[in-house]
Amino acid sequence: MSVDKLKQTVLGVVAVSLFLASGAVFAGLADMPLNLTQGVTETSQRVYDLHMIILYIVTVIGILVFGVMCWSIFHHRKSKGAVAAQFHHSTAAEIAWTIIPIIILVAMAIPATKTLIFMEQTGDAEMTLKVTGYQWKWKYDYLDEGVTVWSALDQASNEARQMDSGIDPNTVENYLLDVDNPIVLPVNTKIRILTTAADVIHAWWVPALGWKRDAIPGFINDNWTNIKEPGVYRGQCAELCGKDHGFMPIVVHAVSKEEYAAWIEEQKAAALAAADGANREWTKDELLAKGKDVYAANCVSCHQANGNGVEGLFPPLNGSAIVNGSAADMIGLVLNGKNLMPAFKDQLNDADLAAVMTHERNSWDNTAKDIIQPADVKAAR
Amino acid sequence: MSYGAVHDDEHHDHKPTGIGRWLFSTNHKDIGTMYLVFALTMFFIGGAMAMVIRLELFQPGMQYVDPQFFNSMTTVHALVMIFGAVMPAGVGLANWMIPMMVGAPDMAMPRMNNMSFWILPFAFTLLLSTFFMQGGAPAGGWTMYPPLVLQLGDGLPFLIFAVHFLGLSSIMGAINIIATVFNMRAPGMTFMRLPLFVWTWIITAFLLIAAMPVLAGGVTMLLTDRFFGTAFFDAAGGGDPVMFQHVFWFFGHPEVYILVLPSFGIISQIIPTFSRKPLFGYASMVYATASIAFLSFFVWAHHMFTVGMPLAGELFFMYATMAIAVPTGVKVFNWTATMWKGSMTFETPMLFSIGVLFMFTLGGFTGLMMGITPVDFQYHDTYFIVAHFHYVLVPGIVFGIVAGVYYWLPKWTGVMYDETLGKWHFWTSTISVNVLFFPMHFLGLAGMPRRIPDYNTQFTDWNQIVSVGGIAFGLSQLILVWVVIKCARGQGEKATDQVWEGAHGLEFTLPSPPPFHSFTTPPEVTEATAHS
Ligand code: HEM
Numbered sequence A: 001m002s003v004d005k006l007k008q009t010v011l012g013v014v015a016v017s018l019f020l021a022s023g024a025v026f027a028g029l030a031d032m033p034l035n036l037t038q039g040v041t042e043t044s045q046r047v048y049d050l051h052m053i054i055l056y057i058v059t060v061i062g063i064l065v066f067g068v069m070c071w072s073i074f075h076h077r078k079s080k081g082a083v084a085a086q087f088h089h090s091t092a093a094e095i096a097w098t099i100i101p102i103i104i105l106v107a108m109a110i111p112a113t114k115t116l117i118f119m120e121q122t123g124d125a126e127m128t129l130k131v132t133g134y135q136w137k138w139k140y141d142y143l144d145e146g147v148t149v150w151s152a153l154d155q156a157s158n159e160a161r162q163m164d165s166g167i168d169p170n171t172v173e174n175y176l177l178d179v180d181n182p183i184v185l186p187v188n189t190k191i192r193i194l195t196t197a198a199d200v201i202h203a204w205w206v207p208a209l210g211w212k213r214d215a216i217p218g219f220i221n222d223n224w225t226n227i228k229e230p231g232v233y234r235g236q237c238a239e240l241c242g243k244d245h246g247f248m249p250i251v252v253h254a255v256s257k258e259e260y261a262a263w264i265e266e267q268k269a270a271a272l273a274a275a276d277g278a279n280r281e282w283t284k285d286e287l288l289a290k291g292k293d294v295y296a297a298n299c300v301s302c303h304q305a306n307g308n309g310v311e312g313l314f315p316p317l318n319g320s321a322i323v324n325g326s327a328a329d330m331i332g333l334v335l336n337g338k339n340l341m342p343a344f345k346d347q348l349n350d351a352d353l354a355a356v357m358t359h360e361r362n363s364w365d366n367t368a369k370d371i372i373q374p375a376d377v378k379a380a381r
Numbered sequence B: 001m002s003y004g005a006v007h008d009d010e011h012h013d014h015k016p017t018g019i020g021r022w023l024f025s026t027n028h029k030d031i032g033t034m035y036l037v038f039a040l041t042m043f044f045i046g047g048a049m050a051m052v053i054r055l056e057l058f059q060p061g062m063q064y065v066d067p068q069f070f071n072s073m074t075t076v077h078a079l080v081m082i083f084g085a086v087m088p089a090g091v092g093l094a095n096w097m098i099p100m101m102v103g104a105p106d107m108a109m110p111r112m113n114n115m116s117f118w119i120l121p122f123a124f125t126l127l128l129s130t131f132f133m134q135g136g137a138p139a140g141g142w143t144m145y146p147p148l149v150l151q152l153g154d155g156l157p158f159l160i161f162a163v164h165f166l167g168l169s170s171i172m173g174a175i176n177i178i179a180t181v182f183n184m185r186a187p188g189m190t191f192m193r194l195p196l197f198v199w200t201w202i203i204t205a206f207l208l209i210a211a212m213p214v215l216a217g218g219v220t221m222l223l224t225d226r227f228f229g230t231a232f233f234d235a236a237g238g239g240d241p242v243m244f245q246h247v248f249w250f251f252g253h254p255e256v257y258i259l260v261l262p263s264f265g266i267i268s269q270i271i272p273t274f275s276r277k278p279l280f281g282y283a284s285m286v287y288a289t290a291s292i293a294f295l296s297f298f299v300w301a302h303h304m305f306t307v308g309m310p311l312a313g314e315l316f317f318m319y320a321t322m323a324i325a326v327p328t329g330v331k332v333f334n335w336t337a338t339m340w341k342g343s344m345t346f347e348t349p350m351l352f353s354i355g356v357l358f359m360f361t362l363g364g365f366t367g368l369m370m371g372i373t374p375v376d377f378q379y380h381d382t383y384f385i386v387a388h389f390h391y392v393l394v395p396g397i398v399f400g401i402v403a404g405v406y407y408w409l410p411k412w413t414g415v416m417y418d419e420t421l422g423k424w425h426f427w428t429s430t431i432s433v434n435v436l437f438f439p440m441h442f443l444g445l446a447g448m449p450r451r452i453p454d455y456n457t458q459f460t461d462w463n464q465i466v467s468v469g470g471i472a473f474g475l476s477q478l479i480l481v482w483v484v485i486k487c488a489r490g491q492g493e494k495a496t497d498q499v500w501e502g503a504h505g506l507e508f509t510l511p512s513p514p515p516f517h518s519f520t521t522p523p524e525v526t527e528a529t530a531h532s
């Protein structure tokens, strides 16, 4: 075999393997879209269109400008014998490249302004959803129905995302994009969405709806959406809100108006049943069983599964003087919060609160071992 | 022929020696060197934090650090890079070059110069010491938004005082630069004959004086909110958390131009040199820079479109942001026209400058996209933003600074740097920086929020590519250290006074290395020597 042939073979092998490798990479990359979503609302479609127009415009400008630069770099080089011209200004050129961009920008500003005005039309909504950001979950109030839904990271993701959990996130469906209680919204309905927050600033973002908006404590922001297609739409908090900012997803189930009405009825019935639960005497086993789940959903992110907290940020419950002290003090603290600890009185019902405190008093090395009844919590409110 | 050298032999060329030379230095070159060494050190400290971030993001799930520490990494990485690496590097170059470029012996206020440098290590000790405190290092983002930032533990006052000191240092540096340029120009060095690097720095200095006190005021309000019972940013007390964002970005947007203008100045020196052709549109360059600086005070709210402003406000800030693209475009076209029909060679400083030209422009394009308010509602706080500002900051600004270092290193040390290593540095940096930042556009468009320590599995592949690019970029920078050390030790060919065939300007009339006191007899500047 001649040297040339050898060279050719080697190059061929290299080329083919590079090709295969890049094919493999792109096959692996295929599940992620590379462009903005078109979404499922008129807003998201308009935003997508604007995004594409401006992307095309900058691409064309880029090709022209980079093209001139490259031409110059290849042809006007000393090694090719280029001799430097000595011009150093041209009024005509300078005016041209000031005016032409202005024209392009004005052309761009017109559709952008129209879309912005369209997005700000929050009036004549058929229903109102109030979204409140908490560290680190969402509360949804269906204001016309009196229904409230708390929505936090789902159990499977939450377990897998703990350090050294030993669980491969690839085995968890919708890892970090799933919640315990998804919200349900009707399609083809103009829905007003109010965003606010209880502690720090969060931002509510479902890309398929076409916008995000900050949720700011003490202020209420006004937005709207009108979902065209039934489906499950996922999003995330988009404003840094502390330790678990990356772990407060949003899931919207868009369904037909009938299904939505049925779901609302279900929620109302469930709320009644829960309120009932607070009026009876609970056994210790019942409380412990429920308390474990409530702890996992509400307390573990700060106080940790082993009850030892995070040094310097969140105090341990294991061996804590309050957890092992009088029930009244503990109830007061959990209801009203303290410093970084949120007030849970609006977040959890009497039975949940009684259960979780009972769980804490009976766990780890704690010695209280007594029980707190929902009635005790109710009395302390 | 050199003016300084003759003069220098006559009296004091007795440099102070030992540690005192540095501690008590009033010499613009020594102080410039300290600024640059400090900046390089902080660049590696901030870079190490970036490596932690990229390591954690290499795969889904939490592997190495807990989320709180991850947030500290992103926060302190940004603070260190902006206030510790890029700004001091700019001031270091200004210190070294401005007296030489305007034909002065030194800076106007040498003692203040010493102080403005020595505040920096002190301020960063305050900032970095928070890692060892109850509650850890700042973790609420470099933007320090309340109420979140107020949840920080014992570190909060340290963060705030560090910011105060950094502001103080910058303002002193800025005053010094303005005083030097206004009072110490050589005869014949009129304003419209100043090299562009000097021009961009005067404008930067005015921006610093206008913007830094605003930041200082904002963080002071954080301090009183936390410790003295005020409620500037607490709605429960009648305040408004969004007010802080307005204050912050009123500083923050001019700040991005504080970072970038010196880099514009540097490439405006380098591109003509290696094109062997005068800078195209000198006057329009000056006016464009000034208009960018002026407009930069009217666009701040484009960083906070999603807070919910009235429609009129959103429209105003959208139009103003689009307007700033016009003078920015003028600059890019002028640089391109400077290369056009030149006689180019591609030594390392030119390569890095061309890198700036291409990749800063790319960051400008995404900036324009984000300026379209309705679309920014989707882009905001995603990796698309991270891609944008890293394109303008790394290949836009850091590359500009590096270009300046290669360009003037032979002047500073008297020996040529190793061109082969320089080229390796350029190519490895350029390839890796794109592997690092380009895919972030895709991640952002696909819906990955910024400032998160873990992500949905669909984002894995591109994050791995990004992390590989990150580590490659980090390692590439070691080449720069090697190059600089070789030059500092005097290893290399002897550099001529003019250093580069096409170089012009007063700094290239001095010997390489220049005398301790640059020009002790003012040189004479004419139209012909200024613009050629
Ligand atoms: C044509 C020029 C530019 C335009 C139109 C532009 C536009 C924007 C816009 C609209 C944002 C906010 C995006 C968002 O958060 O939703 C932004 C963010 C940012 N830009 Fe630019 N930009 C330009 C140039 C620059 C330059 C020169 C720098 C730096 C030297 C820079 C640095 C940044 C940084 C650091 C952020 C993010 C800040 C943060 O949220 O932490 N930009 N830019």
Ligand SMILES: [Cu+2]
Pocket (backbone or CB within 6 Å): A201, A202, A203, A237, A238, A239, A240, A241, A242, A244, A245, A246, A248
């Ligand atoms: Cu968040």
Ligand SMILES: [Cu+2]
Pocket (backbone or CB within 6 Å): B252, B253, B256, B299, B300, B302, B303
């Ligand atoms: Cu800005």
